[in-house]
Amino acid sequence: xxxxxxxxxxxxxxxxxxxxxxxxxxxxxxxxxxxxxxxxxxxxxxxxxxxxxxxxxxxxxxxxxxxxxxxxxxxxxxxxxxxxxxxxxxxxxxxxxxxxxxxxxxxxxxxxxxxxxxxxxxxxxxxxxxxxxxxxxxxxxxxxxxxxxxxxxxxxxxxxxxxxxxxxxxxxxxxxxxxxxxxxxxxxxxxxxxxxxxxxxxxxxxxxxxxxxxxxxxxxxxxxxxxxxxxxxxxxxxxxxxxxxxxxxxxxxxxxxxxxxxxxxxxxxxxxxxxxxxxxxxxxxxxxxxxxxxxxxxxxxxxxxxxxxxxxxxxxxxxxxxxxxxxxxxxxxxxxxxxxxxxxxxxxxxxxxxxxxxxxxxxxxxxxxxxxxxxxxxxxxxxxxxxxxxxxxxxxxxxxxxxxxxxxxxxxxxxxxxxxxxxxxxxxxxxxxxxxxxxxxxxxxxxxxxxxxxxxxxxxxxxxxxxxxx
Amino acid sequence: xxxxxxxxxxxxxxxxxxxxxxxxxxxxxxxxxxxxxxxxxxxxxxxxxxxxxxxxxxxxxxxxxxxxxxxxxxxxxxxxxxxxxxxxxxxxxxxxxxxxxxxxxxxxxxxxxxxxxxxxxxxxxxxxxxxxxxxxxxxxxxxxxxxxxxxxxxxxxxxxxxxxxxxxxxxxxxxxxxxxxxxxxxxxxxxxxxxxxxxxxxxxxxxxxxxxxxxxxxxxxxxxxxxxxxxxxxxxxxxxxxxxxxxxxxxxxxxxxxxxxxxxxxxxxxxxxxxxxxxxxxxxxxxxxxxxxxxxxxxxxxxxxx
Numbered sequence: 001x002x003x004x005x006x007x008x009x010x011x012x013x014x015x016x017x018x019x020x021x022x023x024x025x026x027x028x029x030x031x032x033x034x035x036x037x038x039x040x041x042x043x044x045x046x047x048x049x050x051x052x053x054x055x056x057x058x059x060x061x062x063x064x065x066x067x068x069x070x071x072x073x074x075x076x077x078x079x080x081x082x083x084x085x086x087x088x089x090x091x092x093x094x095x096x097x098x099x100x101x102x103x104x105x106x107x108x109x110x111x112x113x114x115x116x117x118x119x120x121x122x123x124x125x126x127x128x129x130x131x132x133x134x135x136x137x138x139x140x141x142x143x144x145x146x147x148x149x150x151x152x153x154x155x156x157x158x159x160x161x162x163x164x165x166x167x168x169x170x171x172x173x174x175x176x177x178x179x180x181x182x183x184x185x186x187x188x189x190x191x192x193x194x195x196x197x198x199x200x201x202x203x204x205x206x207x208x209x210x211x212x213x214x215x216x217x218x219x220x221x222x223x224x225x226x227x228x229x230x231x232x233x234x235x236x237x238x239x240x241x242x243x244x245x246x247x248x249x250x251x252x253x254x255x256x257x258x259x260x261x262x263x264x265x266x267x268x269x270x271x272x273x274x275x276x277x278x279x280x281x282x283x284x285x286x287x288x289x290x291x292x293x294x295x296x297x298x299x300x301x302x303x304x305x306x307x308x309x310x311x312x313x314x315x316x317x318x319x320x321x322x323x324x325x326x327x328x329x330x331x332x333x334x335x336x337x338x339x340x341x342x343x344x345x346x347x348x349x350x351x352x353x354x355x356x357x358x359x360x361x362x363x364x365x366x367x368x369x370x371x372x373x374x375x376x377x378x379x380x381x382x383x384x385x386x387x388x389x390x391x392x393x394x395x396x397x398x399x400x401x402x403x404x405x406x407x408x409x410x411x412x413x414x415x416x417x418x419x420x421x422x423x424x425x426x427x428x429x430x431x432x433x434x435x436x437x438x439x440x441x442x443x444x445x446x447x448x449x450x451x452x453x454x455x456x457x458x459x460x461x462x463x464x465x466x467x468x469x470x
Numbered sequence: 471x472x473x474x475x476x477x478x479x480x481x482x483x484x485x486x487x488x489x490x491x492x493x494x495x496x497x498x499x500x501x502x503x504x505x506x507x508x509x510x511x512x513x514x515x516x517x518x519x520x521x522x523x524x525x526x527x528x529x530x531x532x533x534x535x536x537x538x539x540x541x542x543x544x545x546x547x548x549x550x551x552x553x554x555x556x557x558x559x560x561x562x563x564x565x566x567x568x569x570x571x572x573x574x575x576x577x578x579x580x581x582x583x584x585x586x587x588x589x590x591x592x593x594x595x596x597x598x599x600x601x602x603x604x605x606x607x608x609x610x611x612x613x614x615x616x617x618x619x620x621x622x623x624x625x626x627x628x629x630x631x632x633x634x635x636x637x638x639x640x641x642x643x644x645x646x647x648x649x650x651x652x653x654x655x656x657x658x659x660x661x662x663x664x665x666x667x668x669x670x671x672x673x674x675x676x677x678x679x680x681x682x683x684x685x686x687x688x689x690x691x692x693x694x695x696x697x698x699x700x701x702x703x704x705x706x707x708x709x710x711x712x713x714x715x716x717x718x719x720x721x722x723x724x725x726x727x728x729x730x731x732x733x734x735x736x737x738x739x740x741x742x743x744x745x746x747x748x749x750x751x752x753x754x755x756x757x758x759x760x761x762x763x764x765x766x767x768x769x770x771x772x773x774x775x776x
Contacts, residue, residue, distance in 0.1 A: 005479070064606075065608050065619065066606045066608055066619040067597075067604075067607065067619075067623055068594055068598075068607050068619065068623040068626050069598075069623060069626045069627060069630065071598040071599075071604065074595070074598055074630065074635070074637060076601070077630075077635045078637045078638060080637065081634070081636070082634045082636070094635070096627055096631070101623055101624060101627060152507060152510065159734050185638055186507055219723075285578075304538050
């Protein structure tokens with residue numbers, strides 16, 4: 001077997017120890033670990049050639065021995081390679097460490113995420129997020145989601161920690177949807193969320209999923225957006241249920257209870273398909289027997305029922321997924337047409353005199369090396385009171401792992417595509433000496449390169465429609 | 471599919487129960503949404519330069535070797551699919567990976583192990599994309615070689631990077647359930663026509679490289695043939711008239727694909743199965759395989775120049 005390309009191989013049996021890193025790793029200066037999740041670790045790095053560029057590098061955990069490349073990694077990379085939108089996290093590179101076959105994804109780095117922004121307002125400044133910021137964040141989130149849905153992609157795991165916001169720089173205040181580990185393309189087989197072996201928080205989970213619905217739609221993402229919208233307004237999770245961890249199919253009664261208490265009891269009249277949902281049928285006593293005195297959503301979010309913000313929120317939290325507002329419809333809502341109008345820099349209101357909140361930068365754990373091993377360097381904290389690491393243990397309110405994607409200010413498409421090619425050169429599957437290609441004629445090489453170049457630039461063949469008719 | 475979701479507002483409807491994965495079951499989906507999706511797939515196909523491209527081997531020896539190697543690969547993929555209980559669409563997806571890999575990288579004559587390793591990696595990747603339950607790599611048995619999991623994983627990575635991580639390829643299976651009810655007015659209650667169309671597609675894929683024809687064309691031609699094997703150019707155009715203008719399908723291609731499918735069927739029916747189904751490294755056989763190019767290729771008329 002031989003290569004058709006002509007670039008030199010990378011990572012050819014070089015050592016991965018910190019003193020002698022593979023070639024791809026040498027282009028980065030590792031700053032430290034910034035996150036940890038079910039799928040692996042996230043590091044902050046700078047590009048050596050341009051120290052102003054920050055990159056978040058996500059290292060996938062090695063899959064179980066004998067399972068090969070992890071399906072989650074394949075799906076995430078496959079999806080991220082094909083999508084390109086201002087409000088979606090930007091994958092700039094995929095690196096393969098050929099020694100242990102681990103995968104590293106390099107993203108533009110984003111300094112903030114909604115989890116931290118909300119926490120900062122709640123615990124530090126003790127003040128609501130200003131209207132302009134809430135509206136701008138929501139608009140951009142919907143804009144990114146509309147793009148994904150138009151391209152037949154469901155995110156399925158939207159929550160504040162997966163919604164990133166860019167820090168200082170050209171893209172300051174731009175919202176980026178991140179973490180596509182659970183995202184799906186239309187028609188792809190769906191594993192039930194609960195046996196993906198993944199921690200998925202239930203607070204943002206749509207009622208049709210909680211009731212065991214097997215046919216679910218992009219409307220599940222809109223429910224999550226509704227929950228996030230409410231949380232931006234009140235600084236508290238809207239439906240903070242206690243998670244049941246039992247397997248294989250935990251029935252999240254407490255989460256449903258929290259929802260019903262605010263939105264009232266769902267009825268078959270208003271939501272006809274409710275009668276067919278598994279848990280609705282089997283848990284009649286629990287769910288249907290209960291009587292809820294609904295205090296009303298407006299009193300929980302402190303909005304007048306006449307307020308357009310309330311109108312939009314209640315349409316996102318519509319029980320019947322078929323009646324729930326779509327991302328495209330939401331973007332057209334009156335809320336976004338009234339002052340203050342949403343803007344590109346969600347963090348800095350255009351009106352002079354508005355107070356600008358300085359959000360803390362992400363804490364960096366400089367003790368952990370790329371391999372996840374702890375080195376002897378002294379710890380440095382960029383800010384905040386986090387002492388060592390960013391695991392869930394230091395953040396008691398977070399019941400989910402740290403977000404896995406960070407975004408920076410950078411665009412390096414060309415470079416990234418070059419690296420894909422590079423990465424494909426160096427594998428020798430059986431470690432058997434392989435002959436170089438006898439038949440790699442020049443014109444073929446040229447053809448191949450043209451093909452690649454085309455692929456890299458425009459991602460041909462991907463549905464590019466801006467918005468699907470809903 | 472739940473009857474109540476049939477008239478749902480457009481949204482990305484997915485199913486996660488296993489019954490939906492039985493390919494013989496005819497599902498009716500929300501019309502507008504599915505139509506839009508099918509249209510976007512066809513648009514994707516037409517923008518792609520994957521189809522109808524020319525294979526790069528030009529000496530006869532390599533071509534013959536590769537032709538035979540591919541046929542053996544297809545046989546191994548199909549029988550392993552059966553052993554591991556995968557869907558047909560998984561096997562077909564695997565074959566598209568295989569064909570795309572071969573079109574981009576060269577495998578030296580006689581490097582039998584490389585073809586086998588490639589098959590395993592492609593099938594494992596296809597299963598990860600399509601199947602709910604994915605077996606560990608040790609379940610993939612190659613004939614005559616024992617590949618360690620780490621070797622297979624390395625090959626998986628090589629396939630992923632060679633295909634530039636574009637693993638969600640369109641196959642005829644993406645269209646089958648959509649086209650059938652549009653071509654055949656009566657409902658296919660026992661799934662007979664779907665099974666027949668699937669058989670046609672699989673036979674076709676043994677002979678014809680998956681990159682030669684657009685998947686939508688193969689799907690519609692196989693559905694047409696499954697419904698009626700006596701179609702003339704005119705009667706066929708009448709049958710697909712509405713469909714083809716709706717999706718801007720090329721009638722000419724459908725017609726020639728229909729004839730090619732028919733030709734393959736005729737040949738299959740006239741060939742004793744002992745020859746046509748010869749496989750040299752079936753997973754169940756234990757004899758170490760020796761490639762003999764001269765005798766090992768019963769299916770001579772291969773439309774694609776491999």
